[in-house]
Every structure is written in C-alpha cells, then in structure tokens.
Amino acid sequence: MENIASRFNLTGKVAIVTGSSKGIGRSIAQGLAENGAKVVISSRKQEVVDAVAEEFRAAGLEAVGIQCHIGDAEQRRALISKTHEMYGGIDILVNNAAINPYYGPLEGSDEAVFDKIMEVNVKAPWVLSNLVLPYMKGQGGGSIINISSVEGLRPGFGLGLYSATKSALIMLTKNQAKEWGRYGVRANVLCPGLIKTKFSEGLWSDEKLVGGYNKTVPLGRIAAPEEMAGLVMLLASDAGSYMTGGVFLADGGYMVSG
Template identity: 35%
Template sequence: MSDPVVLITGALTGIGRATALAYARQGANLVVCGRHQDAGEQLAGELAGLGVQAEFVRADVRFDAEVRDLVDRAIARFGRIDVAFNNAGTEGAPGPVTEVTDDAYQATFDTNVKGTLLCLKHEFRAMRAQGGGSIVNVSSTFGLMGYPGAALYVGSKHAVVGITKAAALEGADHGIRVNAVAPGYTRTAMYDRFTGDDTARDAVDSVLPIHRAGTPEEIAAAVQFLGSDKASYVTGHILLADGGLMAGGPLFPSS
C-alpha cells in the first residue's frame, strides 16, 4: 500500500504508541485514539513531525457513539481506512475468581471485549463501503492459555480470539481481513503493573525461551505484517509474538 491510512485505538502508550510511530516512519497517515486529550495531541504532533498527516480523536471504545464518531472522523479526514489496529485494552483488577465483582467484570470486558466489537462494527461499515481493508485486534498469550488470579483478563482475551475468527469469516466476502496479534510478556506499563517489581520481572525473563520480555516495537512489527499486503492470504489468524512462551516455555527450556 502507498501511504496507507491507519487507525489505532489505545495509541497513547505501549504497543499502540510504538505501532503509531512505526507506521509513521513507514509513511502512513494516521488517526490515533485515546482518552487523554493532551497526550493525544502531543502524539499527533510527534507523528506529524515524521512527515505524515496525523490526527488525534479523543474516544472511549466502550461507547458506541464515540467509536462511530472516531471512524467517521477518520473517513472525513482521509476518505478511507486501510488498516485498523484495535489495541485499546486493560488488565483490569487481577485477583482470584472468588473475588470477582460486577464492577471488575465490566471494567475488563467493556474495554477488551465490547470495545473490540464496537470497533469492528464501525470499521466494517467503513471498509465494506470502500471495498476492503485489514483489521488487527490485540489478544494475548492469555487468550490461548490460563493464568491463576487473572480469570477476567484471560476470559476477555479468549473472547477476542473467538471474535476475531468470527469476524474474519464475515469479512471475507467483502475483502476485509481480520486477524489478531497475541503478545507474550512485553515491556509496557501494563507489564510493569502486572509483574509488580524487578524481582518478578527477572523471574519472567528466566522462564522465557529467549530469556527476555519483548519490546513494544517488536509487537508493532507483527501488527504491521498482519496489516500489510504481505499478509494478503492471512485472515482469521492469531499471530503469537511471545518469545517462545507458547512453544513450551519453562517446560521445554532452550538450554
């Protein structure tokens, strides 16, 4: 694609920010989304400084009207959306299943699951009208395995896997590819909150086959592949970017 138009939710930090910068360096025009106006405008300015057109739209993916406005503004500005990266997500409040509450469930599932569905709804509307496009959702290795004390997050990311596969089948007749990236441990603020301290992070590194957590830039590269024409025959796929964790991890160390 020449100068593709890329829409990214959850773009202000971590993997979303790294992906926005990677696409800008590639020459893509961008619409970036998040919930914090000042940080969003700062990011849009940083992207524009790389020589591309960029616009920040404040939106919360939990709300249908805000997602509809986000997509409509992207179309009004650029005329199309070639790639959408549905990255907005939260780890929620980790804890045992015996302590799950209505509020904790809603806080996790409204963003990770409902937010993904609403983004797909409006991205499909735009991409069907233009004749196709590529959508990448963000799941996790926890969308393919269990983890104690994280039932809500694990459940939400499993849901994204199923939603991705169903949406891929719906999009196939319309030239819309839908895939998901499943990051393993990746050095983001969410990772720091989840692990808690350097000792825990060192322990994670010790059980990963390549002996380190990933970087946001490495996950961004996986997203770019799925979004690109190089993946033109790939849809309904969950791409692991996990340092070998799901290949066996601590059960089958590399050395």
C-alpha cells in the same frame, strides 16, 4: 518482476490505532506511519493524542489525534465518523486499547468490574470493527488487527477475567475473518507476551516474577513495545494479503515453554 518489498508500503492507506498514546499502541502507530499510512492516534485525552500526533508530524509522518474512550458508545461512533470525514476512507483498524482493573482470583472480583473489562476489551473491538465494516466493504477490503495476549491462550493465576476477555477476542477475530472475507476484509489477532509497558508495570516491576519468567521463556527476557510492531506491519499491508483468521504470537517462546 514485482518488487516484493513494496508490498509493505502503506502509502495512501488510513489507519486507526486505539490506545496509541503510549506503549504497544504507539509503537504500532509509528510503524504504520513510517510505512506511509495516515494514522489516527487515539486514547482517552485529546491533549495527549494531540501531543503524540504533533511529535509524529515533526518527524515527517502523517498523523492526527482523535480522542476516544472506547468504553463510550458515542465516542466510538465519533472516532470512526471523524476519521472518515477527514480522510475519506478507513483501511486499517488496530484494536489495541484494553484495561485490566483487577488482579486476583476469579471469585474475588464483582460484577461491576466484570462488566467494565468486558465492555472495553471485547465489546468495544466488536463495535468498532462493525462500524468500520461498511467503509471497508465499500472500498473492496481492509485489515482488522486485534491485539489479544498469550493470557488468552494459557490460564494463569490472578488474570482470569482479563484472560477470558482476551480469549473471547481471539474467537471474535476468527469469526470476523470467516464472515467478512467475502468482502475482502481480513481479520487477524496478535498475542504479545510480557512487554515492558506502563500497562504491565505491575508484573515486570516484580523482580522475582521477572526472574522466573526469564528463566522459563526461551529468549530469556521480556519484550520492548516496538517488537510488536513488525507483525502488525505485515498484517496491515499487501505483504499479508492472504493472511486472515490467524493467531500470531510475539511472546519470546512463552507458549512453547514448560
């Protein structure tokens, strides 16, 4: 009889997590490493990713830091090539890094901001996934996990541009799943709700906003970053081997609230 719990084991797998020096990305990277994966910690500053990787290694985990500003084409290519050179394969790609440089009405922004947010939130995950595809095809499979947001599913006020990018990422994921399933490559998307991270501090530091949110959401609270990691563990491992093209929520019930 197969040990089903063993299907979560990622020993021997290589995982890249973008934007993993803090917040959701760091929690995801830690979870992957704790399940046995060799994890590449990535964000814009080498000294920052080195510090996180060293902390992981001190805890007995396998990790290395590779600097990558995902808005930079050369750094995107270097992230993938260096990972392959180091480990000889790439099994898991978590496109987590994102930006939201603007909060306000759609008509209040400018084209430069639009181009920047699209470059990082949509183009970069598309390019990085394309770059890992040959390696995943060559080894008979892999798992791509894109981190979107409930803002990509429901419109709100002030986050229109960000929401548009996150909605685009959801459809990108579905197309990846449809086109790449023949190669054994799975693609899924996680949509977090409001999480207490530095990225969303402008929202959760607003007591009035949080009070209204907590009254609306069935679980009655905002989430901690580590509460996003479990779904990624499932999607990255053989425990989720028949899951592709899925849109998964970790939102405290936000999408079923009024």
